[in-house]
Amino acid sequence: MSGAAEPAILRVARGLRVAVSALAAGMAYLAGWNYIACALFITADVVGRSTIGISSTATVEVTGYMLAGGIAWGLAHTLARRAHIRVDVWVNRLPLMLRAWLHFLSLLLLGAFAAFCAWAAWALVEESILFDAHDNSALHLPLVVPQGIWMFGILAFCLMILVLALESALTLLLGQPEELDRLLGSRTLEDETAEALEAVEMSRQAKTP
Amino acid sequence: MIAVILLLLLLGIAVFAAVTGGAAIPVTEILALTGVFLVFFGAGVYIAAVLGLLGILVGLTFSDRPWWAFAGQTLWGPSSNFVLVAVPLFLLMGEILLRAGLSDRLYKALNIWLNRLPGGLLHTNIVSCAVFSAISGSSVATAATMGSVALPYFNGTRYNQRMVLGSLAAGGALGNLIPPGITFIIYGLITETSVGALYIAAFLPSILVTGLFALVILGHGILRPLDRPPPLPLRLKLRALLDLIPTMILMFLVLGSIYAGYATPTEAAALGVVGAAGFAALEGKLSLRLLNASAEATARNTALLGLIIFGAYLLNYLLTTINVPQALAGFIAGLPLPPWAIMACILALYLALGTFMEGFSMIITTVPVVFPIVTALGYDPIWFGVMVTMLVEIAQISPPDGTVMYVLQGMRPRPGPITDVFVGVVPFLAAYLLAVVLLMIWPGIALWLPRMMG
Numbered sequence: 001m002s003g004a005a006e007p008a009i010l011r012v013a014r015g016l017r018v019a020v021s022a023l024a025a026g027m028a029y030l031a032g033w034n035y036i037a038c039a040l041f042i043t044a045d046v047v048g049r050s051t052i053g054i055s056s057t058a059t060v061e062v063t064g065y066m067l068a069g070g071i072a073w074g075l076a077h078t079l080a081r082r083a084h085i086r087v088d089v090w091v092n093r094l095p096l097m098l099r100a101w102l103h104f105l106s107l108l109l110l111g112a113f114a115a116f117c118a119w120a121a122w123a124l125v126e127e128s129i130l131f132d133a134h135d136n137s138a139l140h141l142p143l144v145v146p147q148g149i150w151m152f153g154i155l156a157f158c159l160m161i162l163v164l165a166l167e168s169a170l171t172l173l174l175g176q177p178e179e180l181d182r183l184l185g186s187r188t189l190e191d192e193t194a195e196a197l198e199a200v201e202m203s204r205q206a207k208t209p
Numbered sequence: 210m211i212a213v214i215l216l217l218l219l220l221g222i223a224v225f226a227a228v229t230g231g232a233a234i235p236v237t238e239i240l241a242l243t244g245v246f247l248v249f250f251g252a253g254v255y256i257a258a259v260l261g262l263l264g265i266l267v268g269l270t271f272s273d274r275p276w277w278a279f280a281g282q283t284l285w286g287p288s289s290n291f292v293l294v295a296v297p298l299f300l301l302m303g304e305i306l307l308r309a310g311l312s313d314r315l316y317k318a319l320n321i322w323l324n325r326l327p328g329g330l331l332h333t334n335i336v337s338c339a340v341f342s343a344i345s346g347s348s349v350a351t352a353a354t355m356g357s358v359a360l361p362y363f364n365g366t367r368y369n370q371r372m373v374l375g376s377l378a379a380g381g382a383l384g385n386l387i388p389p390g391i392t393f394i395i396y397g398l399i400t401e402t403s404v405g406a407l408y409i410a411a412f413l414p415s416i417l418v419t420g421l422f423a424l425v426i427l428g429h430g431i432l433r434p435l436d437r438p439p440p441l442p443l444r445l446k447l448r449a450l451l452d453l454i455p456t457m458i459l460m461f462l463v464l465g466s467i468y469a470g471y472a473t474p475t476e477a478a479a480l481g482v483v484g485a486a487g488f489a490a491l492e493g494k495l496s497l498r499l500l501n502a503s504a505e506a507t508a509r510n511t512a513l514l515g516l517i518i519f520g521a522y523l524l525n526y527l528l529t530t531i532n533v534p535q536a537l538a539g540f541i542a543g544l545p546l547p548p549w550a551i552m553a554c555i556l557a558l559y560l561a562l563g564t565f566m567e568g569f570s571m572i573i574t575t576v577p578v579v580f581p582i583v584t585a586l587g588y589d590p591i592w593f594g595v596m597v598t599m600l601v602e603i604a605q606i607s608p609p610d611g612t613v614m615y616v617l618q619g620m621r622p623r624p625g626p627i628t629d630v631f632v633g634v635v636p637f638l639a640a641y642l643l644a645v646v647l648l649m650i651w652p653g654i655a656l657w658l659p660r661m662m663g
Binding site for chain 2: 025028029031032033035036038039040041042043045046050060061063064065066067068070071072073074075077078081083084085086087088090091092102103105106109110112113116117120121122123124125127146147150195202
């Protein structure tokens with residue numbers, strides 16, 4: 001915003017946040033395409049089952065793993081896009097300074113919860129390694145693979161919270177609450193409507209001019 | 210703000226009942242927890258974090274068992290559940306359809322058939338919303354899509370602006386009730402009810418609500434008649450029918466395969482995605498850009514849901530280990546009140562919560578605690594699922610805080626106060642509430658069809 005007057009440390013924090021956001025966005029696109037693959041996989045299974053009587057026999061398990069991975073890998077990007085749900089009816093009516101602090105507090109609490117989830121995920125993965133756990137599907141897949149992928153997503157989520165918290169703390173210290181509000185304030189209805197309209201707009205475009 | 214008052218009132222009743230009933234309920238602890246809950250919520254903390262941290266707090270305070278050892282499994286279980294796979298798939302299908310321009314054609318085609326009825330285009334609003342919501346699972350998306358398609362048709366007409374906005378908002382509120390809705394999947398997952406049975410149960414209530422909406426418009430149209438547009442030749446009408454075919458096929462593919470018992474909801478959703486992509490391809494709109502944008506939106510919306518599920522399952526797991534839902538259910542079932550009065554309280558609670566909470570977060574948060582009470586009172590889980598979904602939808606169109614209405618307000622071409630939307634939606638709100646009352650009196654409206662189909 002203020003260009004050259006900006007302290008170097010804030011620029012570093014911002015750079016870090018931008019980098020992690022880019023990583024998170026990449027992971028989210030993978031998660032999304034993973035759902036497309038999921039749809040194709042299940043469709044193939046249904047068609048195969050009803051026409052030629054073959055099925056992968058592990059569709060239920062594998063798509064479940066794909067979902068778990070998809071959820072976890074989308075978490076960080078969802079945070080970067082400020083889309084995780086909060087009840088903000090009251091917060092948005094508060095004065096800027098108070099609001100900024102509350103945003104920061106919310107992020108820290110989210111961080112605490114995410115850290116717990118990461119720890120729990122790690123404990124689960126460790127257990128799966130220890131017992132060399134496999135699922136009950138015909139493929140007898142080792143659980144450590146999907147659970148490890150899942151855990152990686154949660155860790156990326158923690159990292160995203162960390163860099164966001166770093167940047168927010170700096171903006172608070174430097175007395176720029178409006179920056180923090182922009183960074184963490186939840187998406188307004190206008191944002192959501194604009195997004196739906198953008199999607200509709202895409203459908204209006206001529207096939208190929 | 211009606212919500213807050215109502216909530217405090219209900220809390221008061223609960224405390225009063227607990228004190229006079231003399232039952233051994235740890236009132237102070239429950240109040241303290243509720244307090245923490247409300248403060249966190251009010252401060253705008255992420256819902257998932259509130260639920261999760263509350264769960265951890267409950268575990269640390271009340272449980273002397275090593276509950277944390279199962280935390281990983283508690284989070285992993287639901288997130289790798291095949292039933293839940295339907296959620297991203299239905300979202301994906303909706304995102305693709307939204308971008309494929311099916312809604313435009315749908316509206317045009319329906320309009321040709323409906324515009325000579327009293328109330329004219331307003332019927333098209335409701336019916337096209339109803340049809341669109343049968344293939345999409347989200348109310349905001351339905352309202353935004355149909356609003357952007359429909360509003361231009363009303364430019365320069367003598368239609369009552371309020372009714373136009375009201376009917377679109379009401380139509381948007383059909384989004385989750387008409388199968389396949391996401392709400393039912395979440396409800397089914399939490400309560401271990403069959404999602405397919407919920408979809409079947411929602412069939413007649415959806416028709417009931419849509420029918421009541423049509424009656425409202427018919428009444429309005431008869432009271433304030435407008436000039437009818439000239440009749441169109443049959444050939445044109447039949448050609449319009451052709452434009453409806455893609456939507457119909459998709460509906461048949463998704464709902465038909467569920468209703469016929471040929472596919473589970475998750476499999477039907479997968480077929481729906483492929484079908485939607487197929488029609489987008491026929492329209493010449495299937496592109497990498499479309500799929501990429503749809504994939505990103507799906508990933509985001511699934512992740513936000515997933516995080517709340519993490520928090521809710523953790524909390525629910527801990528509450529269950531210390532027997533809270535069971536104790537609460539036993540206590541409430543033992544109250545000297547008739548079951549219908551308790552049910553009315555529960556329904557009022559949903560209505561209140563819904564005015565400031567978003568639909569599925571509300572269901573994930575409350576159903577684990579409320580559901581044991583409902584079953585203890587002897588109500589049918591499937592019927593309750595339909596009721597909850599209807600209430601969530603009603604809450605979305607109840608002034609002054611319904612999301613769908615603000616979406617429409619943001620889109621209207623002729624500016625005006627938000628109260629226009631509020632006034633316009635009231636008759637539809639009344640109709641929707643009437644449907645809830647009817648369902649309360651005759652649960653068979655929801656339960657007859659699932660029973661007939663076994």
